[in-house]
Amino acid sequence: MSKDWPLWEVFIRAKGGLDHKHAGSVHAPDGEMALRHARDTYTRRMEGVSLWVVKSSDIVSSDPDAAGQMFEPAKDKIYRHPTFYDLPDEVKHM
Amino acid sequence: MTHDPSFEYALRLGDDALVLGQRLGEWCGHAPTIEVDLSLANLGLDLIGQAMHFLGVAGDIEGKGRDADKLAFFRDELDFTNCLLVEQPNGDFAQTMTRQWLYSTYQALFFDALKASSDARFAEVADKASKEVRYHAELSADWVVRLGDGTPESHQRMLGALDWHWRFVPELFAMDAVDEAMVSAGVGVDKAALRPAFDARVNAVLDKATLPRQDDQRPLRGGRKGHHSEHLGHLLATMQHIPRSHPDARW
Numbered sequence: 117m118s119k120d121w122p123l124w125e126v127f128i129r130a131k132g133g134l135d136h137k138h139a140g141s142v143h144a145p146d147g148e149m150a151l152r153h154a155r156d157t158y159t160r161r162m163e164g165v166s167l168w169v170v171k172s173s174d175i176v177s178s179d180p181d182a183a184g185q186m187f188e189p190a191k192d193k194i195y196r197h198p199t200f201y202d203l204p205d206e207v208k209h210m
Numbered sequence: 211m212t213h214d215p216s217f218e219y220a221l222r223l224g225d226d227a228l229v230l231g232q233r234l235g236e237w238c239g240h241a242p243t244i245e246v247d248l249s250l251a252n253l254g255l256d257l258i259g260q261a262m263h264f265l266g267v268a269g270d271i272e273g274k275g276r277d278a279d280k281l282a283f284f285r286d287e288l289d290f291t292n293c294l295l296v297e298q299p300n301g302d303f304a305q306t307m308t309r310q311w312l313y314s315t316y317q318a319l320f321f322d323a324l325k326a327s328s329d330a331r332f333a334e335v336a337d338k339a340s341k342e343v344r345y346h347a348e349l350s351a352d353w354v355v356r357l358g359d360g361t362p363e364s365h366q367r368m369l370g371a372l373d374w375h376w377r378f379v380p381e382l383f384a385m386d387a388v389d390e391a392m393v394s395a396g397v398g399v400d401k402a403a404l405r406p407a408f409d410a411r412v413n414a415v416l417d418k419a420t421l422p423r424q425d426d427q428r429p430l431r432g433g434r435k436g437h438h439s440e441h442l443g444h445l446l447a448t449m450q451h452i453p454r455s456h457p458d459a460r461w
Contacts, residue, residue: 121243142245145356152349153245156252 123172124150126157128164136168144169215391216329217271218291219398221281222388222434224264225292228282229442230313231257232449236300249349253310256342260335267331283453287443288436295378297433297442301371304357304364308371311350315411316382318347319404328396351415358419368421376424381431383408388434 121143127136139158144150150169159167178186190196234254241247265278276284295313300306321343324336357364383405385393392398413423432438452459 143243144245148352152352153249156249157245160248160252 121145124154124169125172125175126150126154127168127170128154128158129166130164132165136166139163141172142169147171214271215388216395216397217268218388219392220264220268220271220331222291222293224261224268224278224281225290226296226313226317227257227264228261229290229292229445230296230310231255231261232445233296233298233300234306234310237306242303250306253346253349256339256346260339260342263335270331279453283450287438287446290436290438290442290446291434292438292442293378293381294430294433294439295375295382297439297445298375298378299441301374302367303353304367305371305374307350307353307357308368308375310346311354311415312375312379312412313382314343314346314350316404316408318343319407319411320399320401323399323404327398332397347411354415354421355419358416358421365420368419372421372424376426377428377430379424380426380429381433384431384434386434 122145123141124144124147125141126139128139129136139154142150142153142157144153147169151167154167154169158164231254234250234257237250237254238247241250261282262278265281269276269278269281295309298305298309318340321336321340324332325340327333327336354368358368359365383401385400385402389398389401393400416423430439
């Protein structure tokens with residue numbers, strides 16, 4: 117039965133104002149049931165206030181074999197990091 | 211047995227929740243998928259939580275030093291006051307879901323009304339439990355629709371499940387002296403008055419599930435007096451075996 121159900125990726129917002137973060141995945145026949153399964157699987161210990169589910173097959177992902185050209189060119193461009201500035205103390209979460 | 215009707219009242223609420231919670235626990239490791247396994251266990255744990263509360267209240271009212279565990283594990287079948295519906299065997303998935311849906315639909319209405327109880331020991335937990343139970347009712351109604359309006363096989367199994375469980379529905383709404391006394395005291399719920407709302411909710415789901423509406427036939431009752439079906443004894447034997455064999459065992 118489970119093998120016939122598509123896979124859904126589950127995202128949880130831990131509390132108001134925060135991002136939805138990827139938590140895992142569930143099998144379910146449709147979105148409504150995927151939400152229930154996500155609720156029962158991933159929010160049993162008060163982990164969240166909001167849930168998203170997305171069909172795994174709808175996610176377009178980068179090719180791991182192309183990681184070299186995708187990501188390595190950024191390696192030697194440290195000037196893209198904002199570490200050369202002095203941040204005022206009032207600025208948090210940077 | 212004390213004659214304070216509120217003891218009996220709390221005991222009934224506790225026994226209903228305990229027995230249904232134990233039944234759902236039987237699915238653990240056996241459900242069709244891991245997600246459904248967790249989902250059934252969650253429902254069961256909500257119910258065990260309700261049982262702990264109400265049996266604890268019953269023990270306090272009785273005042274003989276019996277706590278929730280003592281009441282759960284050291285009473286015999288004849289002293290259990292749960293309704294017959296909750297002790298029915300799990301059967302197939304359709305039978306489990308139908309039992310859940312009928313009981314949760316009733317329980318949601320009951321707890322909504324119990325919130326107005328003049329006794330805080332009942333009103334407060336009703337407030338918390340009504341949220342849990344509303345979810346149980348929605349989840350199980352969703353399954354009833356999916357199975358009823360699913361394949362010929364699942365539809366057939368739903369017909370069987372309805373046929374099995376419907377005879378235990380009238381007992382849910384039956385009023386006896388304990389209920390009357392609790393209603394008069396402003397503590398309890400007029401269960402008979404909940405029946406029209408129950409029928410409306412249940413019929414809406416049956417229609418959506420392409421399942422026939424049910425008539426009350428050959429109703430069976432007696433659970434509140436300890437007259438149970440043969441299934442309860444087996445459930446209790448499993449549930450009570452460890453604490454009775456090792457009364458002083460601690461986790």
